[in-house]
Structures are given as structure tokens and as C-alpha cells.
Amino acid sequence: MIEIQKFQELADTLAISGCEKKLAEKTAAALSPFCKEVGVDAMNSVIAKKGEGKKKIAVFAPLDTSGLLCVPDTAGKTKFLPVGTFDAQEAVGREIVLVNGEAFLLRSEKEKNAAVRDLYIETVAPRQGAPAKLKSKFQKTGDTVCGQYASSYALYLLLEEAAKKTVESANETIFVFTAQSFFPRALSEYNAAMRENPDLALALGSAESESEAVLIGVRDGKHFSDPNLILQAEKAAEEAGIPFDRSVPGKKITKAEEIAATGIPVLSLFLPCRNQNKANESVSEKAVENLQNILERILQI
Amino acid sequence: METRDFELLKKLSEAFAPTGEEEALFPMLIEEIKPYVTKLYMDRMGNLIAEKGNHPDLLFCAHMDEVGFMITEICEDGSLHFDQLGGVDPAHLASKRVVIGSQKLPGVICARPVHFSRKEKGYTPNSYADLTIDIGCQSREEAEKLVGLGDNAVFDTEFSYLDACESTVKGKALDDRLGCFYLCRMIRDPEIQNVVFAFTVQEESGLRGAHALAESEKFSFGVAVDSTTASDLPQTEGIFRVCAQGKGGVLSYLDGASIYDHDLIDRLFQKLESEQIPIQTKTLCAGGNDASSLQKAVCGAKAFNISTPCRYIHGSVATARVCDLEAMQNALSSIYQFLNAEKSK
Numbered sequence A: 001m002i003e004i005q006k007f008q009e010l011a012d013t014l015a016i017s018g019c020e021k022k023l024a025e026k027t028a029a030a031l032s033p034f035c036k037e038v039g040v041d042a043m044n045s046v047i048a049k050k051g052e053g054k055k056k057i058a059v060f061a062p063l064d065t066s067g068l069l070c071v072p073d074t075a076g077k078t079k080f081l082p083v084g085t086f087d088a089q090e091a092v093g094r095e096i097v098l099v100n101g102e103a104f105l106l107r108s109e110k111e112k113n114a115a116v117r118d119l120y121i122e123t124v125a126p127r128q129g130a131p132a133k134l135k136s137k138f139q140k141t142g143d144t145v146c147g148q149y150a151s152s153y154a155l156y157l158l159l160e161e162a163a164k165k166t167v168e169s170a171n172e173t174i175f176v177f178t179a180q181s182f183f184p185r186a187l188s189e190y191n192a193a194m195r196e197n198p199d200l201a202l203a204l205g206s207a208e209s210e211s212e213a214v215l216i217g218v219r220d221g222k223h224f225s226d227p228n229l230i231l232q233a234e235k236a237a238e239e240a241g242i243p244f245d246r247s248v249p250g251k252k253i254t255k256a257e258e259i260a261a262t263g264i265p266v267l268s269l270f271l272p273c274r275n276q277n278k279a280n281e282s283v284s285e286k287a288v289e290n291l292q293n294i295l296e297r298i299l300q301i
Numbered sequence B: 001m002e003t004r005d006f007e008l009l010k011k012l013s014e015a016f017a018p019t020g021e022e023e024a025l026f027p028m029l030i031e032e033i034k035p036y037v038t039k040l041y042m043d044r045m046g047n048l049i050a051e052k053g054n055h056p057d058l059l060f061c062a063h064m065d066e067v068g069f070m071i072t073e074i075c076e077d078g079s080l081h082f083d084q085l086g087g088v089d090p091a092h093l094a095s096k097r098v099v100i101g102s103q104k105l106p107g108v109i110c111a112r113p114v115h116f117s118r119k120e121k122g123y124t125p126n127s128y129a130d131l132t133i134d135i136g137c138q139s140r141e142e143a144e145k146l147v148g149l150g151d152n153a154v155f156d157t158e159f160s161y162l163d164a165c166e167s168t169v170k171g172k173a174l175d176d177r178l179g180c181f182y183l184c185r186m187i188r189d190p191e192i193q194n195v196v197f198a199f200t201v202q203e204e205s206g207l208r209g210a211h212a213l214a215e216s217e218k219f220s221f222g223v224a225v226d227s228t229t230a231s232d233l234p235q236t237e238g239i240f241r242v243c244a245q246g247k248g249g250v251l252s253y254l255d256g257a258s259i260y261d262h263d264l265i266d267r268l269f270q271k272l273e274s275e276q277i278p279i280q281t282k283t284l285c286a287g288g289n290d291a292s293s294l295q296k297a298v299c300g301a302k303a304f305n306i307s308t309p310c311r312y313i314h315g316s317v318a319t320a321r322v323c324d325l326e327a328m329q330n331a332l333s334s335i336y337q338f339l340n341a342e343k344s345k
Helices: A004-011 A021-034 A150-164 A188-196 A227-240 A256-260 A285-298 B003-014 B025-036 B140-144 B174-188 B208-216 B262-274 B290-296 B322-343
Strands: A037-040 A046-050 A056-062 A067-072 A078-083 A095-097 A103-105 A131-134 A139-141 A144-146 A172-178 A200-208 A214-217 A244-247 A266-273 A282-284 B039-042 B048-052 B058-063 B068-074 B080-085 B097-100 B105-109 B152-155 B168-171 B195-200 B221-229 B249-251 B302-310 B318-321
Touching (some): A021 A150, A056 A256, A144 A150, A188 A256, A200 A285, A214 A227, A227 A244, A266 A282, A282 A285, B003 B025, B003 B168, B003 B174, B025 B048, B025 B195, B058 B208, B058 B322, B068 B140, B168 B322, B221 B322, B262 B302, B290 B302, B302 B318, B302 B322
Antiparallel strands (some): A046 A172, A067 A078, A067 A131, A144 A282, B039 B048, B068 B080, B068 B152, B249 B302
16 A cells, blocks of 8 residues: 655655665664664665575665755856766756755756756755755555656665565565665675675566556666576466566666676566656556565565 | 975875886885884785774775876887876877886877978877877887887876975876875874775776775775866866865765765765865766775775865876865864764764
8 A cells, every 4th residue: 555655755855875874774773673683784775684594585675766966156056966867858947855955946057958067056055065856746646656756765665564574484585775776886786785695686676667567677788687586476476466577678777787796696576657757757556566466475485 | 395295295296106007106105104003014906005003994095006008019110109097188198208117218209290280180189099109219129128018107297396385286196196195194193093094006997906905804984085186277167167276175975986975974074164174075076086996895884085186187297285285184184083983983
């Protein structure tokens, strides 16, 4: 059941890449009563462990979102540095929220093809280097929740719920909420995988899709999911009657590639969403439920 | 600047230590720091590591290497084709003096005279294929007696004050001999204890020395002390100035290779500002530094970078303001205190 309030709370947290410390501490505190071990690493990724068993399975989902850092400008305006991938053209005319909670209209020095360096707000930021994020007001229509970064927040909430849930399992599960997952060269997934050395890993992400079926990632621009894990996931989904499709995102590069680079078999699972990376990115309750169900079954294999 | 410090910085700046061939700096640094450290050793990669105190897990590092060139072909006419070590813009190289090999064989990077070549295509060399080094030889046989393929070269620039007021220094390889200089002064400081100081290799060719160090040792905090691109030039405005000379060290929130812990950087800014130590951040980000390797190791440290604002780095001569050197040294002492307090939390 999607609770819109939780989406709004995450949207109001300025946990852009590099600024996850508060959210990491909050997440660790929330999971402590439910897990045998919870830690925050040097990058601020949260690692929560649960259960004992024959296999060690790690599940990765992002803790952060992309955003902006404020930089001074000699003209008295505030300009920005991008943190992670940031669609400047799409952001022009929208409001951004600064660290003090104030919101300002994002303008551009160029009418067309604006890059982040062209964006500005007509105020002096509270301090240089302060994080800023696109303002998002979440709405729920029917069983669909809509707002900027909806799929990222849905994945965070899904993983948090899975880590809190008491499930009889023959395996040990490691829940990894990765910091700096929107920064391509951060290696936070790679390092967590190297340290924890699980037998297999599941990388949760999101992908544009019109349907509510879970997308089982076969390959992306750099990485192939483990063929045995693909088959096992499909079998588990078929047995439970969970709708799924194979996803071949092509040139898109996912962070599963970092885990695969450690030699650990990895499977990408994508939450289907619409209008990805737009102000009205939307995720349906049914799609979240499908991913949740398939995840629970894979954790039992 | 005190004479002792000026002489140390001059010696470091003028040393021949292109990336991958840093050996010339070892005796200078060892002589400078040996009396003050409890342990001094070199790892397999060639990083020079000095410890003060017992089992320290707080690291300050600076890279020893500089950008330079490698000889790739000895031509029929005795001139030398070469390629870059690290990032050096070929458009800035014509007529520059270089020295080749640790024997410091002098050479000049060839340029066609302005009288004849201005209208020719390729007048401004924009690729290394357009450039050669002249070492005064008339034939390949003659040149081969002096130079071998794979020999390295660096700029030949004397370190000195730029102005009569002694407010600015100029020299080659300020990136990152300035960092080595600060570390030497920290090592001398009796107030600074329980710290690992690392003089790293091969930063300019992919942060390799720091990577090897970070994968072999575990540190709770890592500080990469480096130099960065001040572009506060008359024709440059707004965010394209990046950072400015005379405004103290540059503490980055992010660069081309890493994002640093925002909360930690915020609190460092607050501490330095409260102590009235000049400090600034960058308005554009490119490239990376050793902090990236320290952060991204498997058991990575909380790492960040502080840099001296230098003009014209990765060129034949760079400049730095003496007031920024003092601000950097003060900032590093303050950062040491801050991180010590963080560790005990």
C-alpha cells in the first residue's frame, strides 16, 4: 500500500548524492530493531543484515537522488553544479528548494538547449556548496503516485519494508541502501559488494514502461544479468502468477554493472514507471506490489 | 616566506619527477622529514609513507609526480617525437624549454618562426604529432647516444618569486610540490601527532599511487592536499573563474571524480571561517585527485580534498600567492584538529 506521506517526506529530504548522511542515520535507526546488524559505511551507504543461512543474498537500492549544489556568481545570482545526471532543459521554469527550505524559480540564460551552467536563481544562496533539489509535490490518483523521483522513493520504501518484514528464510539477506548511486563513478555498489561478498546480488532500479509487469533486466549498456538468476526469477514469477517482462535497456548503464565487476552473480530488477526523470514521474501500487512479491520469492531461492 | 621554506619549495619544484619516475624526490623528502617521524617506508607502488605516532589511521597525502613527456621516437634528423604524461595542452608547448632524463639533458620544443608559418595550417600545434624536441643533434645516431625511447622529460623552469614584493612564487610542478611542502611542514610541527603522511606516486596518470595505498591500508579519514585551477584572469568572469588567488585554500564539495561527504565539508567550512582562516570552494569542477582513490577503496576512508589555487597549472610555469600558502598551512593544522576531534566522537 503506497503511503503518499512517506513519498513526500523523502521528497522534502535533501538527500542528493553526497548529502545522504541524515537520511542514512535515520534509515539505520529505523532498521536497527528489525535486523541483526546495521551499519553506515564511509560513503554513507546503509548496510542492514538479517537472518542466517546457506546463502548470502544482497539487495541494492539507491538512497539518494540527483540534484544541484549552489555556487556563488559574481553577478549576485546563484548558479549550480550538477550532482548526478540532471536534465537542465526540463528543470527550467520549475521551483527548486534550498537547504533553508525556501523555494525559487529556476531560470536559464539560454532559451534553448540549456545546460546546468546556464541555470540560475535570482537570489544569493544561504551558503556556497549548499544542496538544492527540484521541488516536488506528490499526488496520488487511484493507485498511482506521481512526483519527481517517484520510482527512486518507491524502491527505497520497498527495500525498507522488506528489511523490516519478518520472513522465514533459509538465507542471509543483506539490504544495501547505496549512497552516491546517482554519481556514475562513485563505486559505492562495487565497494559494498566487495566487502560483503554475497553469493548473489539483486540490483533494484526503475525503467520506463507502460505496463505494471516487473522488468527482469537481461542486459544494459555494459552488463549482463546472470543467466541462471534470470531463469530462477522468471520461474518464481510464473509460479506465483506475478506478471513480468524481460528488459533490455540497451545503451542505458545501470549500477548493476559495478556489482557484476566484482564477479558476484547479479540480477537487475526494474520497477516499471512512467515519465521517468520528469516532474510527473509515476509509479503504480500494483507495480510496486509485483516487484515486492518477486523479490520475496527470489530471497528464498 | 622564511628562507628555509623558500629553499625547500625551490628544491622540490625544480626536482625531476614526472609521473612514474618520482625517485629524485625521495632523498630530498627523506632528509627533510626523517628526524621527525616514527616510521618511514616505501610501499611496492613507490609511495613514500611517514608515520608520526602509533597506529595512526588519519591520512594526509600529496602527490610527488608532475606532468611531463615521454620520448616516443628518435627521428632521422636527431629531433625527438614525444607524448604527454598526464594532461598537457599541446597548444601551449611551442618554444618551451624541457630537460630529458634524470641527467637533465636540455631540449627545446620545436616551433616554426612566426614570419613564415602564421598562414600555414597547423601553425598552432594542436596535437603531439605536430611537435618534436630539439636537443641540438644533427642525426639519429648522434641523438641515440644521449636519449633512449621511453626516457621522460619535464619543463625546465626556475623557481623564484614573480614580483619584487615577494608576494607570488612561480615555478613548474607546483601541482603538487606545494602539497609535499605543506606535508613536510606538518611533519616538523610537534603539535601534530598520530598521523600518516603519504607522498604518493602516479597521481597525474590516474590516481594510481593513492589507489594502491588506500587498498592496502585502512584509514578513518583521508585528506588529499593538492593544487587546483585558479582562472581568475582578466578575460574570465562568473563561474568560469573557478576559484581565485588570494582567497585561501579551496575546499571542494565535488570534482570530476568524486562527491565528498557534504556534512563533513560544511562543518569544515564553519570551523575554518570561525577561525578566520581564508577558505573558498570551486564554481566549476573538472578532473580528480587522490581523495577520489582514498574514498573509493573497498574499505574507503571519509576523504576530501583541499587545494592551493594556482594559475597556469599543467603548463611550463604556474604561480601561487604566498598568502594562500600560509592560509593553506593554517587550514591544514585546523583540519588536523577537527579530524582528531571527529575520531574521538
